[in-house]
Amino acid sequence: MIFHGLKDDGAEMLWQAESGFSFRMPQGHTGPEPATFAHDAVWQNLRDGQPFGVTSGQLRTWFLDHGVGAIVVEVDIARRWRSLMTDVTGSDPHEVGGVVLYTIRQAPP
Secondary structure, X not given: OOOXXXXXXXXXXXXXXXXXXXXXXXXXXXXXXXXXXXXXXXXXXXXXXXXXXXXXXHHHHHHHHOOOOEEEEEHHHHHHHHHHHHHHHOOOOEEEOOEEEEEOOOOOO
């Protein structure tokens, strides 16, 4: 195990990456929510796992504005997001290792 002296949550994800993903984790913490997202309705729907409060146009614009090139959704909740993500990304979902992967086509679908 590598210790970096990090005081914030999230060091465990760095350790996992630096170990070549040699161990599994049930969850990880990537750090605090950016302050600019505090009142962002699209982000709040993504964070809360609610695909019903956002339109495909809003979501596509948000992804492109934030440089998102791929979306990973847990298999357990992928059904809830499938129609919206397929429409937004213009790609079919691909199940890989317990998650569903969508890639975003840069041209409008």
